[in-house]
Structures are given as structure tokens and as C-alpha cells.
Amino acid sequence: MTVLPPVHAPRQWRPTPLLQATFALHVGALGLLALQPGLWPWSLGALAANHLSLTAVGLWPRSRGLGPNWVRLPPTAAAGQIAITIDDGPDPEVTPAVLDLLDHCDARANFFCIGAMAQRYPELCRDIVRRGHAVENHSQHHYHHFAILGPRRMAREIATGQDSLVAVTGQRPCFFRPTAGLRSPFLEPILARQGLYLASWTRRGYDTRNRDADDVVRRLTTDLAAGDILLLHDGNAARTAAGQPVILAALPRVLDRAAAKGLNTITLRSTLDRPPL
Template identity: 35%
Template sequence: MLKRKTVNSIFILGLIVLVGLSFFLSFPWYIFLLVGFIWFLLTLFGSFFVRWNYHLVSLHSNKSTTKNEVAITFDDGPNSQYTPMALELLKKYDARATFFCIGKHIEKHPELFKQIIREGHTVGNHTFSHDNTFGFYGTSKVAHELSKSIDLVEKLVGLKMRLYRPAFGVTNPSIAEAVNKLGLISIGWNVRSLDTTPRNEKMVLKRITTRTNRGDIILLHDTSAKSIAVLERLLLFLKEKNLKSVTVDQLLELKAYV
């Protein structure tokens, strides 16, 4: 996978070579512009495609597992309307999941958050505010956002979260530095449902079921009726395929809390 430092080193070296050669050969000016544009595109796509591990290494699956397990993960909750529905379905099918919660939603629904943990699911950090401009925050502001959620959860249930799900799937040098400083583990996915897009229930379910295999991490959201409908059909599919949904820390064999 592409790494930011590697790409930057290659492009800096390339520019040095081009500048050196320009003393002996004639290059059109737009060659330098083209090199800069390619670097910009790689950095931009690396920021938005979490699976590239461009700025920050995230864990996306466990393909080495010998167990028939997958991990269903939910982002953006807890939601007072839909999270209880998700919990009811998970209980019905004896499944476990991981909820990457937004701090301000935990603050608003503390008892629902406690219920998630009480029923055997794992919780992780999805920032405190999930602000639309989160990708433009500096390192200290990112760290403050993450720490605020960590402190809130520790005060509420006595657990210090280690798992972080990048907001909007966006990473950059500031986010990477803050995550590393706080000693967090970034969790990505390799099966993205796209349940927050205009795709209908059937399309979302097909997208998941045609991609899901042992060791995969599935991304859903506990924020809509469509996602809940998809969840029930997904749990039936997993049962038919003899795949069990476990928490992401169990799938990846790591500790979710300090």
C-alpha cells in the first residue's frame, strides 16, 4: 500500500533529478506542473481512501483467521430510534457487533450507550462532534476531540477506549499524529455497505453479501430504517453461510480498552 512518506520521498527525488537534468536538457515547464499535480492527486485520494493506509495504518480485516467469523461495525450512533432496533436484532441472532460512537450522541443517550456494552458489544471512538470540517482540524484539535470522547466514556462506564474509526473515512497527517500520540488503534473496513447513499435496501444488501467472506469487517450505520432492514437480512445471510458476527477486537485479536 502507498505510504505518504514514501510517495513524498519519491517525488522530491524526482523533482531534484528533473531540476538537475534541466541544466542539460530542455523540459517544457508543464512537466514540473504535471509532477506536482500527480503528487496532489495521490495525497488527496490517500486522504479519502482509508484502505490505502496512506497517512495512517488502519486494520481492515483479518484474512489469516481460521474461524468462520466476520465483524459487523456501526458508525454514528448511538441513535435513540435505530440503535435499540439494531441491538434487538443482534440479540435475536446471537450476534455481536462494534459500535463506533460519536461523543455528543453518547452524552445525549448515556443509558442506551450503557446498554450496548451490557449486551456484550464493543464500543469505539468516532470523534466527539463528527464535524463536517474534521478533516481540516490541526493535530491539537483532533486530539482534543478524541480525548473528549475517551474521557466521557471512561467517566460513564469505566472503560478507556483504544479503537478509533476515522470520521468520514478521512485521514491526514494531523489525524495520524493525534491517533498515534493517544495510542489509539485505527479500525477501517473492507466491506463498505454504502447504506447512507440513495441505494435501496436490496442494492445495499447485495453489495455486502457478494463481498463478504471470513475475516471481513463490514461497515454499517445504526442511523436509518434502511440500515436496520439490511442488518436483519444480513444476519440471516451470515447464519446460512455459517458465519458468526463477533466484535472487531475479537476478530482482530486485540484489546478494545486500556
């Protein structure tokens, strides 16, 4: 299989104001301990408060406190466009039906695939690309504790996922989404070295646990507007009371409502010739 060249070279990592303040606080706390050892409770308290703030920001998937984060399409690409993102696949039962729905609506989507699942179902992952969609990186194993991995193991999860998806599809991912969108300060430097962008979402339907397709549609389409990035799941999909994967019940209605508003679906990577957020 021919492997496509990288779309983007490694990016330069720039610490955010929050991280710059964190570095300064740690240096200051060490200096204070050296000059006034008796003030160690104050130093420890300041560091603990700082780490709590970092944790809170990492638990907020749409925050930009730890680095760049695509929660919407870039303004230059957002006129009349939205992005559908689909996580946790490929799934041998659900993904083919999702692809058929997208074909029927002439829609494009972004599949954030797990590397190990792509290796298990390579032809299905290749079919995603053949039908005009984008395959992006959702890590190699989708560990639920991804956000608390150390930097070396986190980098290995991302790099292995990247290699797996390239080997299976020939398409080099441009975006990364961590498990549940949770992350730590280690993530952005790793993504910058890989030339990857962090992609979050504007709105989500919670369709891995929400069995009510009507509620999922409501969450995704209320005040739906150009530039929105929507999150659904083909892997780990919840089931309706009738046993249907929620995405299959919700996606056609989401696409119909988008079309009624004159909105088209695009891949995230198609916007990369424009400045990212």
C-alpha cells in the same frame, strides 16, 4: 463508574513509504530552490503533484498509504468470523431496535459512537456495552470536514471523543473511524499516541442515503467471506419507502446470510491479542 485500564499502550508511529517519499521530496525541492531558484516551477509542480496524491489516498477510505488500516480482520482471527460495525450513534429510536435484533440473532457488533451523542444518551451507550458489544471512537462531533482539520484540532476531536466514551461506558475504545473514512497524513501519528487503530471496512451498504434495503443487503453479502468487516449505520440512517430505518430492514437478512455461510460475528477488540493487519 469504574474505568477500565487501557487495552493497548501508545504505538510507535512509522511513516509509510508514501510519507517517506513525501518528506524526501520536500527536502529535495527546498534544496533545488536554494541551488537553482530559476527552477521553482518544477519544484512547485512536483510538490503539487505530491499533495494531490496524498489527498487522493486520504479520500480512499480502504487505503493503507497513510498508515495501518483494518479493512479486514487479521488472518489469525478470520476463520469463520466477520465483524459488523455500526456508525454515527447512539440514536434513541434506532439503536435500541438494533440491539434487540442483535440479541435475537446472538450476534456481536462494534458501535462507532460519536462522543457528543454518547453524552446526550449515556444510558443507551452503556446498554450497548452491557449487551456484550464494543463501543469505539467516531470522534467527538462527527465533523464532515474532519479530514482537513489541522493536527492539534484533529487530536483534540479524537481525544475528547475518547474521554467522553470512557466516562459514559467505562470501556476504553481501541479503534477509531473518521467521518466517512476520510483522513489526512496527520491522523496516524495521533492514533499511535492514543494507542488506537484505524478501522475501515471490507464492504458497505451506503445505508445513510440508499433507501433500498434489498440493495444494501446485496452490497453487504455478495461474496461475503470470513474476515470481512461490514459497515452499517444506526445514526443518520436512511429510511425505506415504508419509513423504516434501512438498518432495521437489512441487518436481520445480513445476519441470516452470514449464519447460512457458517460465519459468526465478533468484536474487533477481541482480536487484539493477535497481530493486527
